[in-house]
Amino acid sequence: MPYSLTRHPFPPAQRRLRLGARTVLARAGADAYVRLRLVEAAPGELAGFIAPGGGDHVRVVVGSADGGSVAVDETGAPTGEARTETVVDHSVDEGWIDLDVLVHGEPGAELGLIGAWAARAPLGSPAVMMGPKGSVVLSGAPGEVVLAGDDSALPAVRRYLRMLGPSITGHLLLETRFEAALFTPAALGIEPPAGLRVSILNPDPQRPSAALADALAALPAPAAPLERFVFACGEQSLVAPARATLAAWGIDVERAVVKGYWKR
Numbered sequence: 001m002p003y004s005l006t007r008h009p010f011p012p013a014q015r016r017l018r019l020g021a022r023t024v025l026a027r028a029g030a031d032a033y034v035r036l037r038l039v040e041a042a043p044g045e046l047a048g049f050i051a052p053g054g055g056d057h058v059r060v061v062v063g064s065a066d067g068g069s070v071a072v073d074e075t076g077a078p079t080g081e082a083r084t085e086t087v088v089d090h091s092v093d094e095g096w097i098d099l100d101v102l103v104h105g106e107p108g109a110e111l112g113l114i115g116a117w118a119a120r121a122p123l124g125s126p127a128v129m130m131g132p133k134g135s136v137v138l139s140g141a142p143g144e145v146v147l148a149g150d151d152s153a154l155p156a157v158r159r160y161l162r163m164l165g166p167s168i169t170g171h172l173l174l175e176t177r178f179e180a181a182l183f184t185p186a187a188l189g190i191e192p193p194a195g196l197r198v199s200i201l202n203p204d205p206q207r208p209s210a211a212l213a214d215a216l217a218a219l220p221a222p223a224a225p226l227e228r229f230v231f232a233c234g235e236q237s238l239v240a241p242a243r244a245t246l247a248a249w250g251i252d253v254e255r256a257v258v259k260g261y262w263k264r
């Protein structure tokens, strides 16, 4: 049965949270993957929160990495830059949400806004979370899938794999520095079903996501384009070649998820 991909918009929401816990899931060279548990700053902040789609994401504004407050304007809206992160798991009843953040840089000298905060902010540090703005929900059962992602897309790939279930077939292409921790449940927890052909690609720091784009283009065209669901997310430069591959396969881009998750 052909699958469908439906986009559901959600009303704007802004929620005040605090850093409740952090767990270092994995390290690879100078990078780490850190799970953040954000908890409600006051009861009810997460009321109505839903994230039913595999790639559903929120925007988070944090203060300084030493735990400073989040600057807001006169309406209470945060004025700082937000970072977008995939919803890993959440419980409205218990008042928490988990995000997995890729952190670059040696311990103590981590880069980035949310990266440094994820690594170093004291427990209790405030954050403001917006969204999800909407949800992209996959329904029906695709005949096969192609899931292609870089390290920033690992949380979304993991959610899609869980939603697609154990009998799915197709290809899993991962451009990652975290190969050693990829399949360990207590680490990154990617669980590819037996029917997925897994390719681990080496990231080239000078050409991030180039290996993903090439591997995607080298896959055989689908026998039934309406049956192949494609998720391809990584560095921004992945988007144009991934769309070209979809066009060559006869797949409408609206029936796929192709996104730049970050910019070099």
Ligand SMILES: Cc1cc2nc3c(=O)[nH]c(=O)nc-3n(C[C@H](O)[C@H](O)[C@H](O)COP(=O)(O)OP(=O)(O)OC[C@H]3O[C@@H](n4cnc5c(N)ncnc54)[C@H](O)[C@@H]3O)c2cc1C
Residues within 6 Å of the ligand: 057, 083, 084, 085, 086, 087, 100, 101, 102, 103, 104, 111, 112, 113, 114, 115, 116, 151, 152, 153, 155, 156, 259, 260, 261, 262, 263, 264
């Ligand atoms: C829909 C969506 C979902 C996303 N989900 C996640 C997620 O679940 N987990 C996650 O970690 N990220 C995710 N991202 C990417 C995320 O938004 C940020 O780009 C990332 O967290 C970096 O933020 P930062 O503040 O630490 O670094 P920044 O201040 O943005 O950048 C600091 C430096 O690190 C470099 N950099 C940033 N990202 C990478 C990277 N992936 N590889 C190599 N260098 C990089 C930048 O070029 C810059 O030089 C998602 C993005 C989108 C659009």
